[in-house]
Amino acid sequence: MAAARSMSTGLAPRTLLLAHHGTSGAEQAAALALSLAVPGHTRIVHLYVVPDFWEGMQGDDWLNNAWTRDAFGRHVEGQLEADAREQISSVAERCAGQGIECTPLLRYGKPAECLLAAARECGAELVVIGPPRPKGTLGLRSRMDLDQLARGLAVPFMVATAR
Numbered sequence: 513m514a515a516a517r518s519m520s521t522g523l524a525p526r527t528l529l530l531a532h533h534g535t536s537g538a539e540q541a542a543a544l545a546l547s548l549a550v551p552g553h554t555r556i557v558h559l560y561v562v563p564d565f566w567e568g569m570q571g572d573d574w575l576n577n578a579w580t581r582d583a584f585g586r587h588v589e590g591q592l593e594a595d596a597r598e599q600i601s602s603v604a605e606r607c608a609g610q611g612i613e614c615t616p617l618l619r620y621g622k623p624a625e626c627l628l629a630a631a632r633e634c635g636a637e638l639v640v641i642g643p644p645r646p647k648g649t650l651g652l653r654s655r656m657d658l659d660q661l662a663r664g665l666a667v668p669f670m671v672a673t674a675r
């Protein structure tokens with residue numbers, strides 16, 4: 513299969529932007545991205561977005577003094593940073609295991625806006641994202657705005673299929 517892949521480098525993107533944040537849908541996107549990447553030819557740029565709804569989270573509704581509020585804020589920031597490091601490391605290891613170059617990119621903001629900016633900045637030729645999370649599934653509701661991507665991307669994007 514490696515020989516077949518290397519012969520098809522003309523179709524494989526040189527720079528593939530992967531939006532991945534650790535959900536099952538993001539894992540499907542990673543599997544798709546790795547299946548499209550060609551060792552020695554493709555570089556995967558792993559975009560990890562911390563959604564802007566975390567910005568300024570202080571727990572004012574239940575924390576009643578500045579010290580406790582600040583300690584809670586540091587805890588939330590530390591947890592978000594640890595989650596990002598874990599996911600970035602995991603994707604990098606999977607890429608390295610297949611001989612694919614991987615560049616991590618950490619952003620804070622609205623997912624679609626961050627993805628559009630990252631695609632321009634890294635010169636992505638293809639963008640891969642996961643499928644929307646099914647209703648009723650536990651987790652944060654930071655959804656990718658597919659209409660915004662379709663209007664704003666100058667390159668093709670693929671949505672990994674749900675299993």
